[in-house]
Amino acid sequence: MEKELTIDILSSVQKPARYTGGEFGSVIKPADQVEATIALAFPDVYEVGMSYLGFKILYHLLNRQQGVQAERVYAPWIDMEAKMRERNIPLRTLENKKSLKNCDIVGFTLQYELSYTNILNMLDLGGIPVLAAERTEADPLVIVGGPCVYNPEPLADFFDFAVIGEGEEVMLEVMEAYKAWKRAGKPGGRQGFLHKAVKISGIYVPSFYKPVYNENLTFKEIVPVEENAPAVVYKRVVKDMNSIDFPTAPIVPFGEIVHDRIMLEVFRGCSRGCRFCHAGMVYRPVRERKPEVLKRLARKLVDNTGYNEISLVSLSSADYSCLAPMVHDMIDEFKDDRVSVSLPSLRIDSFCVAIAKEIQAVRKSGLTFAPEAGSQKMRDVINKGVTEEDLMNAVGAAFASGWNSVKLYFMIGLPFENDDDVLAIADLARKVQYKYYQVTGKKGCKVTVSASFFVPKPYTAFQWFAQDDLENIRRKQFLLKDEIKTIKNVTLNYHDSKTGIIEAVFARGDRRLGKALLLAWQKGARFDGWSDCFSYDRWLEAFAEAGLDKDFYAARQRGENEAFPWEHISPGVSRRFLWNEWQKAYAQQLTHDCRRSNCTGCGVCQKLGVSIIDYKGEVEQ
Amino acid sequence: MKLRMQITKDPEIRFISHLEYVRTIGRAIRRAKLPAAYSEGFNPHLKFSLASALGVGVVSYTEFVEIELAEPMEVENAARALDAALPRGIRVLAADAVDTHHAALMSQAAGAGYRVTLPFSENVSDAVAQFNACQELLFKKAAPKTKIGYKEIDVKFYIPHLECVQNEEKTIFTFDCKITPTGSMKAVDLLNALNEQYQLNLPVAMADIERLRLYRLGKKGQQLPMLNNDAVRLS
Numbered sequence: 001m002e003k004e005l006t007i008d009i010l011s012s013v014q015k016p017a018r019y020t021g022g023e024f025g026s027v028i029k030p031a032d033q034v035e036a037t038i039a040l041a042f043p044d045v046y047e048v049g050m051s052y053l054g055f056k057i058l059y060h061l062l063n064r065q066q067g068v069q070a071e072r073v074y075a076p077w078i079d080m081e082a083k084m085r086e087r088n089i090p091l092r093t094l095e096n097k098k099s100l101k102n103c104d105i106v107g108f109t110l111q112y113e114l115s116y117t118n119i120l121n122m123l124d125l126g127g128i129p130v131l132a133a134e135r136t137e138a139d140p141l142v143i144v145g146g147p148c149v150y151n152p153e154p155l156a157d158f159f160d161f162a163v164i165g166e167g168e169e170v171m172l173e174v175m176e177a178y179k180a181w182k183r184a185g186k187p188g189g190r191q192g193f194l195h196k197a198v199k200i201s202g203i204y205v206p207s208f209y210k211p212v213y214n215e216n217l218t219f220k221e222i223v224p225v226e227e228n229a230p231a232v233v234y235k236r237v238v239k240d241m242n243s244i245d246f247p248t249a250p251i252v253p254f255g256e257i258v259h260d261r262i263m264l265e266v267f268r269g270c271s272r273g274c275r276f277c278h279a280g281m282v283y284r285p286v287r288e289r290k291p292e293v294l295k296r297l298a299r300k301l302v303d304n305t306g307y308n309e310i311s312l313v314s315l316s317s318a319d320y321s322c323l324a325p326m327v328h329d330m331i332d333e334f335k336d337d338r339v340s341v342s343l344p345s346l347r348i349d350s351f352c353v354a355i356a357k358e359i360q361a362v363r364k365s366g367l368t369f370a371p372e373a374g375s376q377k378m379r380d381v382i383n384k385g386v387t388e389e390d391l392m393n394a395v396g397a398a399f400a401s402g403w404n405s406v407k408l409y410f411m412i413g414l415p416f417e418n419d420d421d422v423l424a425i426a427d428l429a430r431k432v433q434y435k436y437y438q439v440t441g442k443k444g445c446k447v448t449v450s451a452s453f454f455v456p457k458p459y460t461a462f463q464w465f466a467q468d469d470l471e472n473i474r475r476k477q478f479l480l481k482d483e484i485k486t487i488k489n490v491t492l493n494y495h496d497s498k499t500g501i502i503e504a505v506f507a508r509g510d511r512r513l514g515k516a517l518l519l520a521w522q523k524g525a526r527f528d529g530w531s532d533c534f535s536y537d538r539w540l541e542a543f544a545e546a547g548l549d550k551d552f553y554a555a556r557q558r559g560e561n562e563a564f565p566w567e568h569i570s571p572g573v574s575r576r577f578l579w580n581e582w583q584k585a586y587a588q589q590l591t592h593d594c595r596r597s598n599c600t601g602c603g604v605c606q607k608l609g610v611s612i613i614d615y616k617g618e619v620e621q
Numbered sequence: 622m623k624l625r626m627q628i629t630k631d632p633e634i635r636f637i638s639h640l641e642y643v644r645t646i647g648r649a650i651r652r653a654k655l656p657a658a659y660s661e662g663f664n665p666h667l668k669f670s671l672a673s674a675l676g677v678g679v680v681s682y683t684e685f686v687e688i689e690l691a692e693p694m695e696v697e698n699a700a701r702a703l704d705a706a707l708p709r710g711i712r713v714l715a716a717d718a719v720d721t722h723h724a725a726l727m728s729q730a731a732g733a734g735y736r737v738t739l740p741f742s743e744n745v746s747d748a749v750a751q752f753n754a755c756q757e758l759l760f761k762k763a764a765p766k767t768k769i770g771y772k773e774i775d776v777k778f779y780i781p782h783l784e785c786v787q788n789e790e791k792t793i794f795t796f797d798c799k800i801t802p803t804g805s806m807k808a809v810d811l812l813n814a815l816n817e818q819y820q821l822n823l824p825v826a827m828a829d830i831e832r833l834r835l836y837r838l839g840k841k842g843q844q845l846p847m848l849n850n851d852a853v854r855l856s
Binding site: 006007008010011012016017019020021022023024025026252254255256303304305306307308337338 | 706
């Protein structure tokens with residue numbers, strides 16, 4: 001009999017409800033109706049993992065599938081981990097309290113590079129060998145998916161296969177294949193299933209490929225070594241968001257989670273083409289849901305959850321073609337239910353301020369804008385497509401509508417940035433304050449400036465870029481800090497840049513990093529995304545012991561013809577397009593949004609046989 | 622009109638906090654579409670309250686929620702609708718209705734009956750006999766918000782009598798604990814007080830605490846159920 005979490009353990013840890021399940025909407029099927037159990041494993045704490053829309057969608061779809069039981073598991077916080085290790089209690093799912101080693105498939109989402117050590121830790125706590133090569137026929141298949149899967153190579157030693165792209169369709173195919181294989185008596189064992197799975201479009205089996213490196217240690221190529229392993233695995237993509245099932249009865253947690261509200265996905269993809277943005281490249285093309293569909297989903301979600309807020313989520317919800325009339329209709333429909341509507345982010349224009357004002361009629365919220373860079377030069381480098389005048393119009397409209405504080409998000413450490421560009425952030429904050437004075441005749445507008453450290457990501461125009469080193473980024477942070485100190489009522493938030501360096505190493509890393517990841521975990525690394533758990537020195541030790549140089553990965557400019565270790569996994573964006581974008585960044589030239597204009601040639605629609613779906617012009621009908 | 626329902630906090634969800642329990646019931650009221658009243662103002666909230674707060678880890682078969690309705694609704698239908706909208710670990714056992722200005726259940730609760738199950742330990746029956754015979758048992762309960770960090774209470778004031786049965790594996794205590802307008806005491810503090818006073822080794826961390834009953838007092842001091850005699854029972 002496996003050991004369970006006992007009263008004394010649960011009484012002694014923070015937030016014990018993280019570990020006990022039983023929430024409204026959680027699904028437990030009768031054992032005789034379950035052929036295969038998949039654990040949806042989120043490598044962070046419950047409150048973070050429960051906020052992830054991707055798993056809400058998969059949990060719903062997989063549990064609707066006959067014979068499949070999808071369960072949830074999150075990373076236990078360090079207090080709980082200590083108790084589990086002390087008493088040898090395995091990590092188990094919340095639904096049927098199955099230890100991970102007794103599941104058929106354990107699927108991790110790769111949201112963030114700094115959660116990779118938690119994956120190793122969860123496997124270990126769940127009784128599964130962390131290295132794929134050491135797993136036996138008795139062990140589950142460990143799979144990965146999510147945004148970081150476009151470069152899964154640093155994790156290649158640890159997972160059995162990856163699911164590339166949008167999971168709605170391909171995960172059902174994987175589970176069907178798994179059930180058939182299990183029913184047939186698991187022919188060929190694990191290898192037998194991998195050979196079956198690799199034939200499904202969007203599946204990547206890392207053990208079927210062998211990487212080759214150049215003498216100067218750069219990546220040369222990756223060679224398929226097994227039959228049926230495609231040279232390039234393209235992402236799976238849902239063609240029409242209206243025909244795909246969206247969960248209308250998600251789990252409602254007992255406690256407060258990070259995004260504690262209805263999350264209604266209005267569209268997928270974004271083609272604004274910001275050159276730093278990974279999501280903007282890997283989720284193309286834009287595919288909207290119809291307003292009627294969204295309104296129908298919203299009604300069901302309100303009825304089924306009891307939540308009092310609907311967040312219209314997407315990569316840039318203000319760009320939704322039917323936003324204003326839809327928000328209007330929703331506010332009207334749900335007024336009596338005391339349900340408010342919110343947007344996770346605002347575009348920098350007065351249209352958005354007007355929408356924000358309408359939304360605020362129900363519940364008050366702060367205003368946040370993301371100019372991303374302080375100078376016009378830098379905003380052109382990153383293709384933000386926003387001018388100072390746009391920002392002044394937006395904040396002016398906000399101040400005229402009664403707001404007296406704004407938050408502004410920026411990045412520092414961007415390509416081609418010099419000190420003047422950094423100082424321009426402070427200048428912009430000053431101008432925003434002056435705008436408040438112009439509009440209201442009063443002083444004392446509060447401006448919160450948040451400046452994060454830019455991390456170059458694969459499949460973006462900046463994948464060739466050498467990230468600023470620690471010294472340089474710190475110098476820039478202090479430069480900005482000193483400047484902002486001289487302005488009243490402006491506060492600056494910035495994070496320790498060391499995490500950004502480790503994130504950069506893994507974002508553009510290769511398979512050799514697996515060794516460093518394993519070493520870092522063995523040295524105690526986990527919850528690296530949490531500043532109180534992160535240790536930079538531990539990572540430096542791990543790199544040194546693995547014989548790897550962090551700067552080779554993070555702070556090295558790549559040449560035009562250097563092959564990248566992630567190019568056998570593809571979101572469909574062409575390398576030529578990205579290179580051109582990189583050149584245009586240097587030249588400070590803009591690239592327009594293809595959503596309502598001509599094609600800019602990223603290659604996704606043609607490569608994947610999909611097209612943009614946008615309902616602009618159909619609003620009045 | 623005010624609906625009053627007896628609900629549970631079953632073992633499977635015992636580790637949710639009181640605040641989480643309250644939030645869960647609030648959302649269930651909305652899902653059940655009960656015609657509940659809302660407060661005025663910018664952030665309107667549902668008008669409902671619980672009769673008493675339950676500690677994290679404590680199971681209860683006798684929690685009470687009072688819901689103020691904006692328009693009347695048939696009691697049984699309301700109880701069934703709420704039951705269906707609650708998560709598995711919370712069930713509606715019974716319900717009645719009173720008028721809006723009826724005294725709150727919270728102000729009427731005079732005591733709670735508990736059962737505490739522990740792994741077996743030695744010398745318990747003697748200690749229980751001494752406890753039942755003594756006039757007063759002072760105990761310093763933790764009070765983190767005070768300057769000195771504790772508050773001295775007389776355990777016997779709250780728990781005049783203790784029953785105990787033991788077998789080779791378990792010790793089971795049952796007792797009633799007084800609830801006063803200024804507060805009550807936690808079941809776990811009874812165990813701490815027994816350990817301290819009688820040098821017992823009760824494994825307090827392993828205590829399985831269940832609240833079995835909540836009651837009010839009649840004019841003659843007799844225990845009365847919280848809900849009216851005509852309350853609807855759900856089976």
